[in-house]
Every structure is written in C-alpha cells, then in structure tokens.
Amino acid sequence: MSPVHDHDSSQYDDEACPKSHQTGLDADCADPTRCGCAATPQDERYAARVHQILVWQRPPRDMAMQTVARALGVSVRSLRRYLTAEGTSYAAVVREAQAAIAKTCLLERRTIAATAYELGFADSSTFHRAFKRWIGVTPSAFRKEHARMSSESRVAHVPPEGGA
DSSP: OOOOOSSOTTTOOTTTSSOOSSSSOOTTOSOHHHHSTTOOOTTSOHHHHHHHHHHHOOSSOOOOHHHHHHHHTSOHHHHHHHHHHTTOOHHHHHHHHHHHHHHHHHHTTOOHHHHHHHTTOSSHHHHHHHHHHHHSSOHHHHHHHHHHHHHHHHHHTOOOTTOO
16 A cells, blocks of 8 residues: 655655655654655554654654644544544544653653653653653653663573573
8 A cells, every 4th residue: 555645746856855755654854744754554543643653753843733634644624533433532642652752762861851852841840740640650760660670681681600
C-alpha cells in the first residue's frame, strides 16, 4: 500500500525532503508533518499514526490537531471521528506521545528542564506535575528506578569468573 501524502507536487518538491516518500518516516526530513513523509500505510490505526507523527517531530513540537490531520491528509473532523471509532481521543494520544518522549529524553540523561522545553512546557515544575500524572512517579524517581533496574540487569548477566 502506498503512503498518504498531504502535499501536492506543486507545493513541495522532492528537494524539500530527502525522502522518496515510499516508506514510513524519515528522521532526516526537516519537517515530516509538512512534507508528508510522516505518512504511514492506510491500514495502520489512526491512533498509532498520530502517535508516530507526534513522536517523530523535531522540537519545537507542534501538537496541534490541525497540523497532524494535515500530515495525515484528513480533516480535523475526520481525524476526530476516526479516533473516536478506535475508542480514543486526540488528547489521549497526545498524552501518550508526550509520556513516551519524556521517558526517552530522561533515559538519554537530558535534564528535566531540557525535557520540559522539548515538550513545550513553560517551566520544569509544570512538566514535573504532568510527568507524575502520566507515569505515576516523578521524573527523578523514574530515572532512579530505571537506573536500578539496568544495574540489576547487568549484574544478572555477568559471567562467572574463570568461566568460558
């Protein structure tokens, strides 16, 4: 199945995006939501497609429903209907995407302030409260828990001394 394109060739040319638009996302594209290379095959759920577009955007992320609908080649009203039919909402998908982005940033050892900025929060305290609401723990507790689990995992995989 061919990807959906939200642009016509008169508005965007192949030089605007290094991608041939034949397969999924291109991390090298300067603006995947504008040129349409963020498009995915038609048989994928809309919630997954929206999530993918939101996660793959470069900062500053435009989480507006209109922007994502344009990238998918549908109207805002249609996107809302598709998501409702899948039993979700645009706000729920945005929250899931923000949580996924936040986890990735924190695990990459970015500061809480840098992570807050990447997600478009005005300040760290607002991000801190949102993260706790999404994940159930604070950003620093999430980091500590993940570091503990990683160190336990490494210890469990250490071969015995003298063994081959």
